[in-house]
Amino acid sequence: MPAAPAHRPLTIGELSERSGVSPSALHFYERNGLIEAERTAGNQRRYRRDTLRRVAFIKTSQRVGLPLKDIREALDSLPEGRTPTKRDWSKLSLRWGEELDQRIAALQHLRNDLDGCIGCGCLSLKSCTLQNPSDELGASGAGAQRWNQATEQH
Amino acid sequence: MPAAPAHRPLTIGELSERSGVSPSALHFYERNGLIEAERTAGNQRRYRRDTLRRVAFIKTSQRVGLPLKDIREALDSLPEGRTPTKRDWSKLSLRWGEELDQRIAALQHLRNDLDGCIGCGCLSLKSCTLQNPSDELGASGAGAQRWNQATEQH
DNA sequence: GATTGACCTCAACATTAGTTGAGGTTCTAG
């Protein structure tokens, strides 16, 4: 390893290793406007160091369930050109915390309803709120929501 | 509409309308072993009425984020042949409530961590738990989790 | 200055959860 001054830009391999995101995924993020890189004379990518934080934000947002499209929108609110400040990041995190709160509330609501349904063993289409979203979850009617895929094979 | 005795099996159109799931999705569920149907002499599907509840279970499970594969596994625990009783359904719902609880706990944990991160504006790769899952969410490392896709365009 | 690992692009494939359309059949109401 070279001396590596702390401000030297990162190669894709370094960014990949430090972020835990595969190079192919980084390419993919770039194609989709989530991150960007300078190029060397020989056309290789060189990432500014704050890209690491950017990738961290992407990963974390994904873990919580946001699609890349939404993450991109959020990132678009960061200042162009200059390295984002803590305040910039804080604003994103704050907005994001609100969504988390809503998500939690929705799940708790669902949980309560499930208690009711266990009582009656129903999941009836008419009476069960679980079956009649209407409000918090899936308001868009659109995409499936996922959670942990690992349903323990044993 | 014919008199329709309450026990008459459902056509795919009826099941679709009552469940809010498109016929093509019902075909898809059948291909994937989530539901099944008798056939008329003319090869049209006729669904037992409890299929309605089955579909309700599928929809609800999806709303909460489970992939169809897992839902199928859960449904496989229902008795073959006979119409499931309330107890049968209750067992599924119960198991399901536990997963919901875990999911809520995980999100709350995440929420707490986020508070910390807002304080420092970080999302730092080293210090932030949000960046170091390790435990509850995404233990499988695998699939993305999604939530509400509607990030309010405004 | 050559080797070798890291990097480049582009195209094709994988998976989940369906939708759409073509081409043909069945069922039901009048």
Added chain:
DNA sequence: CTAGAACCTCAACTAATGTTGAGGTCAATC
């Protein structure tokens, strides 16, 4: 009995989120 709505199958397509491989180039080390 016939018109038209509802149904059938099969294949191809969509969208999101990447991965894999082929074929070729760069750059850091011996």
